[in-house]
Amino acid sequence: MHSPVEQFTIKVLFALNLFGYDVSFTNSSLFMVLTVLASVVFLALAIRPAALIPGRMQGLAEMLYEFVADMVRSNVGNEGRPYFPVIFTLFMFVLFSNLLGLIPYSYTTTSQIVVTFAMALTIFLGVTLIALVKHGFHFFSFFVPSGAPKALIPFLVIIEVISYFVRPVSLSVRLFANMLAGHTMLKVFAGLAVMIASAGGVAAAGSVLPLIAIIGLTGLEVLVAVLQAYVFTILTCMYLNDALHLH
Amino acid sequence: MKHKTLLLVVTLLMSPAFGWAAGGGNEAGGLPQLDLTTWPTQLFWLIVTFAIMYLLMSVMVTPRIRSVLEDRQQRITNDLEKARDADSKVTEMRLSYEASLEAARSEAAEKARDALNEAKLTAEKAEAEMATKLNRKIKTAEKKMMKMRDDAMVNIDEVAAEITALTVSHLTNLKPTKAAVSKSVKIAMAARANQEAS
Numbered sequence: 001m002h003s004p005v006e007q008f009t010i011k012v013l014f015a016l017n018l019f020g021y022d023v024s025f026t027n028s029s030l031f032m033v034l035t036v037l038a039s040v041v042f043l044a045l046a047i048r049p050a051a052l053i054p055g056r057m058q059g060l061a062e063m064l065y066e067f068v069a070d071m072v073r074s075n076v077g078n079e080g081r082p083y084f085p086v087i088f089t090l091f092m093f094v095l096f097s098n099l100l101g102l103i104p105y106s107y108t109t110t111s112q113i114v115v116t117f118a119m120a121l122t123i124f125l126g127v128t129l130i131a132l133v134k135h136g137f138h139f140f141s142f143f144v145p146s147g148a149p150k151a152l153i154p155f156l157v158i159i160e161v162i163s164y165f166v167r168p169v170s171l172s173v174r175l176f177a178n179m180l181a182g183h184t185m186l187k188v189f190a191g192l193a194v195m196i197a198s199a200g201g202v203a204a205a206g207s208v209l210p211l212i213a214i215i216g217l218t219g220l221e222v223l224v225a226v227l228q229a230y231v232f233t234i235l236t237c238m239y240l241n242d243a244l245h246l247h
Numbered sequence: 248m249k250h251k252t253l254l255l256v257v258t259l260l261m262s263p264a265f266g267w268a269a270g271g272g273n274e275a276g277g278l279p280q281l282d283l284t285t286w287p288t289q290l291f292w293l294i295v296t297f298a299i300m301y302l303l304m305s306v307m308v309t310p311r312i313r314s315v316l317e318d319r320q321q322r323i324t325n326d327l328e329k330a331r332d333a334d335s336k337v338t339e340m341r342l343s344y345e346a347s348l349e350a351a352r353s354e355a356a357e358k359a360r361d362a363l364n365e366a367k368l369t370a371e372k373a374e375a376e377m378a379t380k381l382n383r384k385i386k387t388a389e390k391k392m393m394k395m396r397d398d399a400m401v402n403i404d405e406v407a408a409e410i411t412a413l414t415v416s417h418l419t420n421l422k423p424t425k426a427a428v429s430k431s432v433k434i435a436m437a438a439r440a441n442q443e444a445s
Contacts, residue, residue, distance in 0.1 A: 086301060
């Protein structure tokens with residue numbers, strides 16, 4: 001019996017070394033490439049007709065675009081316009097990673113903490129840099145809540161600073177943990193089904209129950225995959241909004 | 248998501264008990280994600296793939312989708328504009344039509360009134376002319392009649408005097424003078440007139 005977390009193992013497909021670092025092309029790399037290919041090819045093909053009255057695929061591509069555009073518009077406002085492409089890319093990357101990972105025998109790149117944390121840290125640093133460039137020293141007023149009693153301000157500043165620096169952690173762990181938990185659960189139930197089935201005889205029929213659970217869980221995981229991509233993106237928008245507008 | 252994370256923790260804690268840990272095959276206590284040796288390659292490929300994706304999205308995909316959406320929006324705006332234009336033109340046309348109709352109506356009414364007035368005037372004039380003409384005729388006729396009556400009145404005295412003289416001469420064989428006869432006739436007639444008047 002395999003471990004339910006074995007599915008997250010990185011397998012080298014072909015070895016590659018760059019400047020002394022091991023940058024082998026792995027199953028994870030393969031699915032990153034597939035994520036890019038799938039999302040870009042899908043969107044490019046879907047929008048190709050450029051019809052006045054969109055078909056299903058074009059409608060879907062437009063919906064994805066407008067979904068993110070609305071998110072940026074309502075959470076960041078007009079100043080968020082220049083950041084739309086990167087936020088759209090982020091959303092599509094996470095969404096397609098999550099969804100591709102649900103295909104049996106595939107790999108979920110977003111189930112790797114290093115991947116989600118790298119993205120979250122980049123967002124955190126980028127957003128902080130934007131805030132510093134835009135507001136300069138005034139940015140630090142972000143950590144001082146307005147209208148608070150003077151005596152409480154030192155504590156509040158500490159809390160605000162901690163909560164600010166926890167952002168990349170919470171952002172990355174949320175996505176990572178959701179992917180990890182979902183896929184592990186699916187594997188646990190799958191292992192259970194195999195275990196029951198291997199009992200043989202009449203008892204083997206009992207493996208239907210974990211299979212039914214897997215069907216339900218898969219549906220739930222599709223929801224989680226989309227929801228987490230949305231959450232990741234909308235939090236990015238909110239951080240960007242904080243950076244551009246402070247409070 | 249909390250219950251799921253809890254379930255995960257329980258699973259991970261139990262995994263060694265079920266002998267699953269052996270399958271994990273790494274030193275980080277079962278989670279392959281914590282195998283630091285795999286991090287450089289993942290970071291490298293994440294940066295590469297994300298950068299390529301960002302490039303493709305920002306240069307190719309999103310501008311195309313935006314242009315499609317903007318074209319549609321433009322078309323909708325144009326159509327709406329056109330519809331509004333047509334609508335205002337229709338309103339304008341209707342207003343001008345109504346105005347011209349109103350003008351024509353009032354002109355017609357004025358003309359009718361003028362014609363009526365004119366007709367009335369001519370009629371009145373003709374009536375007045377006729378009236379004066381008739382009055383004149385009536386007056387001349389009356390004058391004529393008066394004259395004829397007066398003439399007749401004068402004659403009647405003479406005729407009455409002649410008849411009286413003849414009657415007297417026939418009855419009495421007297422030959423009264425003309426002056427006496429006319430005098431007595433006059434007296435008799437005045438008496439008669441008095442009698443008639445009373």
